[in-house]
Amino acid sequence: MDLVLSSLHVPADFNRYDSIPEVEVIARLDRWKDAVVGTLQELDTRLQQEHANLSLKERADIVFAVSVFDGDDAWVSPHSRRLATHILSRFEEQPLPLIVQMLQHNIKPVFRANPHPSINLETGRKLVRPAGGPMASQDFYDNQLWKDRPGVANAVLWCVRHLPSDAYDELWHLVIPPIMALLDDYEARYKLMGVRIASVMLENITSSILKRTGIDSLLLASFNRAFTVLDRPETPLILPAAISASLALIISTTQVGSAARFDQLCGLLGDGIIGSIWPYASDRLPALLASIEALPPVVEALGVGCARYLKVLVAQLTHPLVPLEYGNAPPATLQIASLRALCAVMHACPERMSHWKGTILNGVARCWVGSSDKEVKLELKNVCRGLAVACPSVLQEEYPRFIATDAEMFRDLCTSQ
Template sequence: MNFNPVLTSLEVPPDFNRYKDIPELDVIARLDRWKEAAIQTLRELKTRIQQEQASLSLKQQADIISAATVFEGDDAWVAPDSRVVAHDILHRFSAPPLPLIVQVLQYNVKPLFRSNPHPSLNLETGRKLARPAGGPMASQDFYDGQTWKEHPGASNIVIWCVRHIPSTAYEELWHLVIPPVMALLDDYEARYKLMGVRITTLMLERVPASVLKRTGVDSLLIAALNRSLTQLQSPETPVLLPAAISSSLTLIQLMTSVGSADRFDQLCALLGDGIIGSIWPYASDRLEALLASIEALPVVVEALGVGCARYLKVLIAQLVHPLVPLEYEKTSVALQISSLRALSAVINACPERMTQWKGTILNAVGRCWVGIVDSKATSPPDELKQELKNVCHKLAVACPSVLQEEYPRFMAADAEIFKDLLGETGRNSV
């Protein structure tokens, strides 16, 4: 049976890449008609597969998978019904044999990305080049003629492959996997970077560390993930930043041993150069970017442990600031809650250093609490109040001197206000 006409009609029009920015109403109408028609086309494809699945060739299976995976996401061309039908189709290939994965990568994915070779990769081996191919302008050439962007949903095909590649097969398929991953991860547009980060995260669940290290791609990945942290003004920023930080942390833990100097240095680079150096100096007026970075901070702090001590001055200054911002500055309850959670993580990581910082922390926590009590117009979330209490409790554990010095002063100043903040800890200190 010839599937080509059906599969051809499921090729997503390139205009969907700019769907949100299209001013022409007739173009939008045309794309919407295609989107609705695709639902029926997918249903037709599903029916024909049910009739012919036993006799499908390897190429037909690969082509069907490549067509259906495009409808698995939340993209502009995906209707809820088309997603359901696509899922039903792909369920029939839920345990693909390795030759089928190779077929998809070799003949459905590789041709899309062939025209944009990554300047730091040997496309035949998937290894890092000693120096970028093409000289100083190689990076600019990499962004020219990106024909793979004319195929919306191409990244979904890569995701399907990465999700199904066995750990033992990465060695064999590396030269087919890593070029499209790096093309996405190192793209200049945040939405493609996010796709690359998501694929990298999936890949790190199975890829052997030995493959990453031997090919030198570990350093390419960490550098590309670090560059993702400079995307502070895109709609994807709130999702991209924590995803890139999490993926970086996973990569570092995969490639280094516990307690090693190499792990310490890389974690310091992630926190110091990445979060503190690349995000915070430019995010004072970009609350979404700041919030995203702080939400991702506790796991990095936990991984670095007492090594965070070298960054305490900037960490504590940043984390207490949203609790009592200046009048002309913006904050949000979500930012306050995330900052308090990160502050608790810092206290846990560096308890021996908290004597020096207890005054700064309690000043901000106390003023934030008083602001909550004095606020008559709105009722603050219980979550915010609980996180303030958690910080006070953790500080008492890390720095018992507050029980004899600071907490009694709070209670003496106004026991009615601060009794709920300090709880049993505060009452026992009096």
Template sequence: MTLSSALSSLQVPSDFNRYDDIPEPAVIARLDQWKNTAFRTLEELQTRVREEQATLTLKEQGDIVSATLVFDGDDTWVTPDSRCVAQEILRGFSDPPLPLVVQMLEHNVKPRFRSNPHPSLNLQTGRKLARPAGGPMASQDFYDNQAWKENPGASNIVLWCVLQIPSAAYEELWHLVIPPIMALLDDYEARYKLKGVRITSAMLERVPSSVLKRTGVDSLLSASLSRSLTQLQSPETPHLLPAAISTSLSLVQLMTSVGSADRFDQLCVLLGDGIIGSIWPYSSDRLEALLASIEALPPLVEVLGVGCARYLKVLIAQLVHPLAPREYEKTSVPLQIASLRALSAIIDACPERMAQWKGTILNGVGRCWVTVIDSKADTRLKRELGHVCQRLAIACPSVLQEEYPRFQAADAVSFEDLLGPPSNSVRPPSMRNTD
């Protein structure tokens, strides 16, 4: 088998894009057979690369890496065996020269996305356009003729290239890098949005802020990430929401300076308009979306610090609620644990404001403790309940003389593991190992 035919046979059939929804057994059987054939082809390719790598042209190297990368993941066309062989091949290209990355961006990435130009980008420069190309219907046109979806695994190639580009080379390669990223990030399907968010996150670790600002792409990324927070009922939602929140936070930190009004304003938009305004009002019956958003809160709270004070009323109400919900409302242990961890972060961020909220917090913590003390509850839940009490005692020492003695007077035995033994001394309550 020639190198050209081997690489051609590794082209992933587009039917894999709908693999989980295919009703025809014959089509499934054909695709499964292709997986087996692809594994054998990868083994042959591995042998060829091992023997001929020193003589391969730049184009051949780019084609080999691109064909192999689509098997380095957890996609429906990938088997454990094919992934293992693909990773062995890719180890031979683990420190690629920049010309190879450029070759792949020019000839293995750009052609796949060329027919689907982003309406807000100048494809020649990678700069943001003053107004969308194509007029009011440009966004709709953007979703037509998505030829890149006929090449499953294209995002793997984009990610690999992003990971290999040195910071100093981003400006030169910007027109090749940003169009495929924006195509993924602004797609209407959550699974492609998730790939775009993950690639963006990797890029933000390397790209100079000056490139983002000068080209205006920082605002495009911010808007796209915000739209990702509206995806509340897709299978990818539990992964997409925290990834989008984390990446948005990274973007804000990259593009603003510590202590600046601009950083404060953008963090407030992320928390207030994004999480509180776009996710929580629509997540009462979508526990996975609610859980994902709350799990992403602590890093944001830590960066925003005392700025969270303007949102304490809604934050504490939302985080306390899952601890002791009404009978007809749903909760879960993971949601309770995530809420407690977020509460601890908020207590640490706004200690001066806790005197006003200590009663609300302790009411929820105490009710939750009563429901788990006599059950075989997750020890992590008990630990997080105790941790909230510890943080609250440090932030608001008055609870040691006022609230905690009332709990202990009501039932010293039950609350000892939560608050520590009864004591008149002013100190944070000790915690027993509840494992």
């Protein structure tokens, strides 16, 4: 069994697969990737006969080795992932002892050489001050031996997915260090995995352990740092994931109507999305689109508190509705996302829409005239409906003027209430 599992160790060269210039190295890795299918099939066959007699250590070693293929990484093929999922399904019943074994003896040793400077590794609590002094963060990034085990993040994710909610108190010191190591890594792909794993964890734990250990503030700061990933292939995934995780964390750890919740939501919208993403995303469409698509739940949570940001929100969300310089049309995907976010803003702050109705209708009307996309047109009508609810005066004033100007052009837009 040990020989089979050792052949499943992912070669470290896969960490640089997308940037490898040597054709022979790529060919070697691809051959290994193809051969893994046969190894997993052999393992599956042996488990049919030996599963009931496996020790706890053997079961943990198998799950640790196989879970690295439960993802969409460079070393995973559709066939190997299907086999890995099938094999892992054998170990999902009563997994707690198995998870403890994996965290303690398979995962912890991988990350031991690079301890997170802000975490007490014995308790999983936030340290009062970073261990190692001012250069602790730099030391944290030196000689990252855990990166020699590609796929270890998938193993951490498997553990978090299957860990019972009432076990976190006991295993906090084993769960938090690898999550924070991934979250605070400088490479976007590891940061993305950290956000994903933390998001799964947040679905299953109570706020008390986050606040009691101080990890809530560390997580929020880490999610905020993810907002700076604006021009990487992972950007369209990491920005909405980090925004969603931040929102979930804030909702979990603050009281409804409290000043703390209001301040943190304002930080997410004002300092995070508006302050950290939008000023640098004008020429980075994937970043801009991802942030706008993630905006409606944040606006809904903040509610009327969005009023302080209406000037920039309305300006940003109406800007993609009109042709850009030199007559280039903005992408329909960005227009659709902007219109949906605009509806969320109008629903959150209906009392303030009378001040912005002219700006909104200017963008909507120009987009209506210039667009032939059916989904864009549908969202434009939704905005007009939403504006009529928030600001009924448009039904007597602005909409009749549009129809009087060109009834054939604007009737469908303005009479869809």
